[in-house]
Amino acid sequence: MSDPKDDLVRYLYAARDAMIWKLDGLSEYDVRRPLVPTGTNLLGLIKHVAIVTAGYFGDTFDRPFPEVAPWLSDDAEENADMWANTGETRDDILGLWERAWAHAEATITELPLDAIGHVPWWNPATNEVTLHKILCHMTAEAQRHAGHADLVRELIDGSVGLRADVSNLPSTDGSFWAAHYSRVDAAARSFL
Numbered sequence: 001m002s003d004p005k006d007d008l009v010r011y012l013y014a015a016r017d018a019m020i021w022k023l024d025g026l027s028e029y030d031v032r033r034p035l036v037p038t039g040t041n042l043l044g045l046i047k048h049v050a051i052v053t054a055g056y057f058g059d060t061f062d063r064p065f066p067e068v069a070p071w072l073s074d075d076a077e078e079n080a081d082m083w084a085n086t087g088e089t090r091d092d093i094l095g096l097w098e099r100a101w102a103h104a105e106a107t108i109t110e111l112p113l114d115a116i117g118h119v120p121w122w123n124p125a126t127n128e129v130t131l132h133k134i135l136c137h138m139t140a141e142a143q144r145h146a147g148h149a150d151l152v153r154e155l156i157d158g159s160v161g162l163r164a165d166v167s168n169l170p171s172t173d174g175s176f177w178a179a180h181y182s183r184v185d186a187a188a189r190s191f192l
Contacts, residue, residue, distance in 0.1 A: 005113050008135040015142035016101060018163055019046060022149040023090075026156065032084055035155045042152050044083035045145045047071075047093045050100040051081050052141060056134050057104035060117040065103050067096075108135070 022042055023031050031043040051072070054065035071080035084093055113132040120127070129137075153159050161167035170176070 012139045015146040018146045019149050022153045030156050035152050045149050048081045049145050050097040053104050054100040056138050057107040060119050061107055063107055
């Protein structure tokens with residue numbers, strides 16, 4: 001039998017690793033480029049997940065992340081955590097990512113699954129949680145944004161897949177996908 005904590009961590013880290021892989025080989029412009037009307041972009045997704053990782057595995061368990069978060073201040077621009085401004089480099093955000101995940105790993109390693117915490121930004125009547133619940137919550141959060149990153153990366157250069165060594169897609173060439181797209185499009189158009 002597998003260890004429940006190990007299972008939770010494995011799924012969380014799979015999403016974490018997939019997100020970072022989506023930046024590989026892209027220009028500074030492409031990692032910042034918004035490709036949907038809400039402005040979703042790869043570096044912004046990385047920044048956002050780093051910030052929420054630091055919070056959920058930090059403040060929740062009275063282990064505050066040691067850095068000031070200007071994007072969470074009362075006077076911060078709306079949605080400041082979802083994009084990289086011109087003063088933030090890729091290295092800045094990747095450094096934040098690494099520090100946030102190191103902080104999270106320390107919390108995960110040192111606390112048991114039944115450790116009690118309180119999510120400060122949740123309703124006080126329902127903000128008591130366990131490490132188990134936060135691992136589940138953060139896995140859902142990270143997987144959701146990894147899915148966003150999948151789509152943004154595909155829109156940038158057509159790259160798809162779960163990770164560098166496992167695409168998790170049928171092993172086919174571009175002609176298969178062009179034909180598949182046409183079939184799906186034709187099926188959709190039949191409802192016009």
